[in-house]
Amino acid sequence: MFGSSSLKSLLIISGVVLTLSYLFNTNFFTKFTKTAYPLAHNSSFIDQSSSTVSSIVNSTMTSVPPVYFISHGGPTFMFNDDFGGNTGCFQAIKRIGKDIKNKIKPKYIIIITGHWESRSSDLFEVGVPDLLTSSSVDEKGGESSMGRRIARNNAHYQKIDPNEHSLVYDFFGFPEKMYEQRFHVKGSSEIANKIQKQLTKDGLNAKTTSRGIDHGVWVPLKAGLSDGNIITDSGEWDIDCPLIQVSLAKSEDFDVHYKLGQSLAKFRDEGALIITSGSSVHNLRDIGYAMSSGKKALPYVTEFNSKLSEIVTKKSGVAALEAFNLLKKQDRALLYKAHPTLDHIMPIVVGVGASNAALAEELYTDASLSLGWNLYQWN
Structure with missing residues (x-):
């Protein structure tokens, strides 16, 4: 046949x-x-x-967007070579910004900074765009001198869209040009509500809050995604996707912030880029002493930078979390010398939780005075 x-x-x-x-x-x-x-x-x-x-x-x-930890320094960081910044870190964040715009192209950005803690040790807040206010309030609820300055500067601030985030100028005594800065990025109540529901589903206490974005958000993003030396308001979006800020809890508990990262990691599959913003070393109390010492950086800054990189580049997931908890026991003096308060190291713990148990890559490291400038990426 x-x-x-x-x-x-x-x-x-x-x-x-x-x-x-x-x-x-x-x-x-x-x-x-x-x-x-x-x-x-x-x-x-x-x-x-x-x-x-x-x-x-x-x-x-297809690949999910990465997770970043960035050291953002002071508000003058956006001007590259101003005091309080770091030129090498500035250039590295420029490269990150280029990747975000040209390669990663996230559907939205979730960001956590050391400048927003909730008022409770077990609460996480998710920011939604606020109406542009004419003042800011201090922690006691009264109008602050910063608020009066914001009122003066925001009098001529034009939102591109009702969902645009207003800026929080949460710093004092800086040159006037710092309070004239503009950064246009939109929020999304829909995405914020979805994040709040996911955090709640994962056993965390969470709520949405009307709030602007603090300088831990807009200063490094302005440096990375727009021309940080331009004061003139372009009237155009600096980021063309929504940005959602999530608070830290008012707590020094590494475990609960690791869990926050784990919960937020689920949104990476939707195309969300997670950025955590703080400092690898953040001791503002020692700035004056460091300046008078004649040294580029105080010894503990370099020591802690190295220890931090040792943890996140060689340990992942729960092992990295355990290493952070060991810092409190075995290297407590060094930890609290590098971070008298833990708000600027806590975002990196969130990053570890959001990394899906990946090892970090060190993108940049430097030490100056009493500040550390490490940058990390988890893929």
């Missing part, structure tokens, strides 16, 4: 069909992808019930 050549062709086709059937068996495919493409597998990009070639191509070519 079949010639020898036809029979040979039939056998080859049958063999190919059987091989493909075996390869796309669910158990084999799961094991194969978990070994060959662990990031894609762990990030839920592969539908294990699907055997279509298109799903395989899409899953292996």
Whole structure:
């Protein structure tokens, strides 16, 4: 019925069909992808019930946005070589900004900074855009001198959109040009509410709060994503995707902030970029002493920078969290010398939690006076 050549062709086709059937068996495919493409597998990009070639191509070519930890210094950081900044860190953040705009292209950004703690040790707040106010309030609820200055500067501030974030100028005694800065980025009540619900679902106490974005957000992002030396208001978006700020809890508990990061990590699969903003070393009390010492940096700054990199680049997930907790026990004096309060190191713990147990890559390190300037990325 079949010639020898036809029979040979039939056998080859049958063999190919059987091989493909075996390869796309669910158990084999799961094991194969978990070994060959662990990031894609762990990030839920592969539908294990699907055997279509298109799903395989899409899953292996797609990656979630990374997580960053950035040291942002003082508000003068945006001017590159002003006192209180670090030129090398400024240039590194410029490179990060270029990647965000040209490669990562996030659907939205979630950011946590050392400048927003909730008023409770077990509460996380999720920021929604506030109406542009004419003043700011201090912690006791009264109008502050900073608030009066904001009122004067915001009198001519034009929002591009009602959902635009207003800026919080949460710093004192700086040159007038610092209070004339503008940074246009929109929020999203819809995304903020979704984040709040996810945090609650994961067992964390969370609520939404109407609030502007503090300088731990807009100063480094202005440096990275726009021209930090331009004071003139462009009247255009500096970031073309929504930004949501989430607070820290008013707590020195590393574990609860690690859990915050774990909960936020779920949004990476939706295209969210997570940025944590603080300082690898942040001891403002020692600035004067450091300046009078004649040294580039006080010894503990370099020591702690190295210890921090040792933790996050060689340990991941729970192991890194345990290392942070050991700092409180075994290196308590060094920890609290580098961070008299833990608000500026806490964002990095959130980053570890959001990293999906990845190791960090050190993008930059430096020490000056009593400040550390490390930058990290988790892929």
